[in-house]
Amino acid sequence: MSAAVDSPEIATSTARPDVAPAGKNRMAHLAQLESEAIHIMREVVAEFQNPVLLYSVGKDSSVLLRLAQKAFYPGKLPFPLMHVDTGYKFPEMISFREQMVESLGARLIVQRNEVAISKGMHPSMHGVARCCGALKTTALLAGLERHGFDAAFGGARRDEEKSRAKERIFSFRDEFGQWDPKNQRPELWQLYNGRIHEGESVRVFPLSNWSELDIWQYIKQENIPIVPLYYAKPRMMVERGKHLIPVDSSTMLQEDEVAKPIMSRFRTLGCSPCTGAIRSDATTLDDIIREMTVVKRSERETRLIDHGANSMEDKKKEGYF
Amino acid sequence: MTNNIASDATVSEETLSSNSIELLRFTTAGSVDDGKSTLIGRLLVDSQGLYEDQLDAARKIQSDRGGEGVDLASITDGLHAEQEQGITIDVAYRYFSTPRRKFIIADTPGHEQYTRNMVTGASTADATIILIDARIGVRPQSRRHIYLAHLLGIKHIIVAVNKMDLVGYDEKVFNAIKEEFGGFCRDLGVVDLRFIPVSALQGDMIAHRGDKFDWYHGETLLTTLETLVVHQRSQDSVLRFPVQLVNRPRQPEYHDFRGYMGRVESGIVNVGDEVIVLPGCHKTKVTEIISFDGPMQSAHAKQSVTLVLEDEIDISRGDMIVGTVNQPRIEKEIDAYLCWMSEEPMQAGAKYLIRHAARTVKGQIKQLDYTVDINTLKHDQTPDSLGLNGIGRVKIRMQQPLVVDDYDNVRETGGFIVIDTHSNNTVAAGMITQ
Numbered sequence: 001m002s003a004a005v006d007s008p009e010i011a012t013s014t015a016r017p018d019v020a021p022a023g024k025n026r027m028a029h030l031a032q033l034e035s036e037a038i039h040i041m042r043e044v045v046a047e048f049q050n051p052v053l054l055y056s057v058g059k060d061s062s063v064l065l066r067l068a069q070k071a072f073y074p075g076k077l078p079f080p081l082m083h084v085d086t087g088y089k090f091p092e093m094i095s096f097r098e099q100m101v102e103s104l105g106a107r108l109i110v111q112r113n114e115v116a117i118s119k120g121m122h123p124s125m126h127g128v129a130r131c132c133g134a135l136k137t138t139a140l141l142a143g144l145e146r147h148g149f150d151a152a153f154g155g156a157r158r159d160e161e162k163s164r165a166k167e168r169i170f171s172f173r174d175e176f177g178q179w180d181p182k183n184q185r186p187e188l189w190q191l192y193n194g195r196i197h198e199g200e201s202v203r204v205f206p207l208s209n210w211s212e213l214d215i216w217q218y219i220k221q222e223n224i225p226i227v228p229l230y231y232a233k234p235r236m237m238v239e240r241g242k243h244l245i246p247v248d249s250s251t252m253l254q255e256d257e258v259a260k261p262i263m264s265r266f267r268t269l270g271c272s273p274c275t276g277a278i279r280s281d282a283t284t285l286d287d288i289i290r291e292m293t294v295v296k297r298s299e300r301e302t303r304l305i306d307h308g309a310n311s312m313e314d315k316k317k318e319g320y321f
Numbered sequence: 322m323t324n325n326i327a328s329d330a331t332v333s334e335e336t337l338s339s340n341s342i343e344l345l346r347f348t349t350a351g352s353v354d355d356g357k358s359t360l361i362g363r364l365l366v367d368s369q370g371l372y373e374d375q376l377d378a379a380r381k382i383q384s385d386r387g388g389e390g391v392d393l394a395s396i397t398d399g400l401h402a403e404q405e406q407g408i409t410i411d412v413a414y415r416y417f418s419t420p421r422r423k424f425i426i427a428d429t430p431g432h433e434q435y436t437r438n439m440v441t442g443a444s445t446a447d448a449t450i451i452l453i454d455a456r457i458g459v460r461p462q463s464r465r466h467i468y469l470a471h472l473l474g475i476k477h478i479i480v481a482v483n484k485m486d487l488v489g490y491d492e493k494v495f496n497a498i499k500e501e502f503g504g505f506c507r508d509l510g511v512v513d514l515r516f517i518p519v520s521a522l523q524g525d526m527i528a529h530r531g532d533k534f535d536w537y538h539g540e541t542l543l544t545t546l547e548t549l550v551v552h553q554r555s556q557d558s559v560l561r562f563p564v565q566l567v568n569r570p571r572q573p574e575y576h577d578f579r580g581y582m583g584r585v586e587s588g589i590v591n592v593g594d595e596v597i598v599l600p601g602c603h604k605t606k607v608t609e610i611i612s613f614d615g616p617m618q619s620a621h622a623k624q625s626v627t628l629v630l631e632d633e634i635d636i637s638r639g640d641m642i643v644g645t646v647n648q649p650r651i652e653k654e655i656d657a658y659l660c661w662m663s664e665e666p667m668q669a670g671a672k673y674l675i676r677h678a679a680r681t682v683k684g685q686i687k688q689l690d691y692t693v694d695i696n697t698l699k700h701d702q703t704p705d706s707l708g709l710n711g712i713g714r715v716k717i718r719m720q721q722p723l724v725v726d727d728y729d730n731v732r733e734t735g736g737f738i739v740i741d742t743h744s745n746n747t748v749a750a751g752m753i754t755q
Contacts, residue, residue, distance in 0.1 A: 027344075032623060039625050158414045166411050189445060
C-alpha cells in the first residue's frame, strides 16, 4: 500500500466545469451540489453583517473551506474561521489546522472553555452530556456571542442523523442559540430568509444535501487535503464494547482493557475520548470510496455523543450544531 | 438484511470518478394511512440506502411492538415528539443513490393542516409520488396533492397505487383508480402522468418487480425514478442571472477588478454575449466568466460563476443580467397565487417584505381576488382573508419594481416568499402569474 496521498492521475481527473456534461445541460450531481453550496455561501455574505465559518478540521469542514474559496474567488475568504477546541482534539488535527489556515491566509479564532478544561472535564468522569455541553456547546455559544457573529456556517449534513434530516439550510436560532424543531421557517425554492432581530442568529449548512460518499468523491475530485487520521494505519486502540477507542494520554483505560496496534482509521473526527475508529485497510482516497460503497454501519455510530439520552435532537435544542 | 451488500468487485469506475450521475429531487404526498412512510422505508432499504445500525434500530422498534422484521415506517420517523404522537410534523429530507442517479426525497406529511410543508417540499422537486390506498381509491386529499404539485410546477407525477397486496393484486382495482384519477389530472393539465401498482410492505414493484403483477408491463417505481427525463423548463435563450454580490477583492493585484457573482438561474451565457442589466436597462457585453477552476467560455443553468462586464455600470445585489431576447417583465404590481403558511391570516392591505431572486422589497397586498378550496378546487370569490394553509390569488404592489417571469415559464424568477416585517417569519410562498 502506498502512502496516504492519491495519485496525480486521479487528482487531475476533475471534470472541467466549462465542458457541458452528458444530457442537455443537466449537471452531474457533484457539480450541482457544489454550485448550490456556493450560492448559499454568497447569500450569507450578502445578507449578514458578521458571518463566521465553524471549522472543525474534519473532512466536511475541509470541503466547506474549498467551497468558500470557490465562492469568493478571486477574492479571499470574507469571513474568519472559528475552531471550538475542547482540548481533546487529536494532535494531528491541530497541526493540520495550522497548516490549512496558513496556506489559505485565513483568520482563525480558537475558542476554548478554559474554565472547564482546567477543572479536568472528562466524559468518563462527568458524563458525555455534561462534557459536550461544557466543552462544545458553551464554548461555541460564548465564541459566537463574544465576536457578535450573526451567521455561522457548519458542515453538518442531513443524512448524518435523524434530527439533522429536519434541519433547514438557514437554521434560525433564538438569542440563546437554541433550535426549536417545531417552529422552523419554511424554506422554499432556494430563497433563504436571513432576516433576524438583534441577538438572534442563523446556523447555515451548505452541505445539507451532501452524503458521506459525495464528500469523499468531492475530496478526490478536488484533491482537497485532509487530516491523515482518515487514512488507515496501525494505531494503538482499545476495544470497548463495539467501539474501537484510540489510546493516548487522555484515555482512561478501564480494568481488563489492553491497548494494542490495530490497522484502523477514523470515519469522523471529534474528541479523542469519544471518537471511535473503524478497522480498515483504506490507505488511499480510492480505498476509502470503495470502502464507503460496501460499508454497513453509519458514520455517526463511531461518535459516542449521539446515543442514549444525550441525543443529537436534545443537544441541538441546547444550541449544539 | 445483509444480502444486499455489494462486493468490492462491483464498485464501478463511475463511483470512483463520480461525475456521471445526475441529481433528481422528488417529493412524496400521501398520509400515514396510505403507507407513505412504509414506501419511503422500502425504497431506502431496497436501494441499500440504509446502514446496518439504522436497520437494527428499525428492527428493534418492530420487536418492541411484538413484531418481526424491520418496521419500515419507523425509518423515516425523526424526532422524539413525532414518535410519541405517531405523526410527522415537518419536512424531512432523505437521500439514496443508485448507479444512475442520486435522489433527494422531501418527505412531507399529507394531513390537511400540513399544506405548507407539502408546498415547501414541492418547491424544489422535479417529480412527485402521490400515494393512493388501493382499498380506498381516490380521496379528496389525493386531489389536493395533485393540485398542489401542479401549482408548484412539478411536471412529473407518479401515482403509486399502494397496498395492492390487500386487494389481491387485482388489475381491475388498479384500472378503476387509474381511470378516475387520470381524468382528473388531465383536466388539471398534468403532462407527464404515470400509474404504478405497488405493495410497499411486500416490496412489489418498488425496486423489484416481484411475481404478483404479471398483468402490469410498466417499469418499477425505482426504475421510473432512475430513467425519467427531467423536463427542461426554460430555453437556453432565456438568460436569467440575478446578481448576488459584487466582487471587489481588496487585494492589490485585483485593484480594478469588478465581478458580478451569481448563479445562472436559466439559460446560457457566453463570453462575448450582449447582455442587459435590469431594471436599469443598461446594455453591455460579457468579457469574462470567472471560476476558481479557471476561466470559462460559457456557463449554463445552475452554475455559480462570476461575470465580468465590458462597461462600468452601477450594478448591485438584486439586479438581473439577462439576454437581449426573451426579456422578463419589469413590474411594480404582480398577480400571484399565494400559499399562506402562518397562523396569522393574511389581510388585504397589509404590508410585507417580498423576497424574489436576490432582491427584497416592500410590498402591499392590494387585493385578494379569490381563494381556492383545495378539496373541491372551487373558488371563493368573496373571501375575507387568507388563513393558514390557504391558497389565494392576489395582487401585490411593490415599492420598487421587480424583474419577473411567470412561474410556469421560469420557476426561479417566478417564485417568491413573503416575510412578516415584525416577526421576520416566512409567511407565504408566491407564484407569479398573469
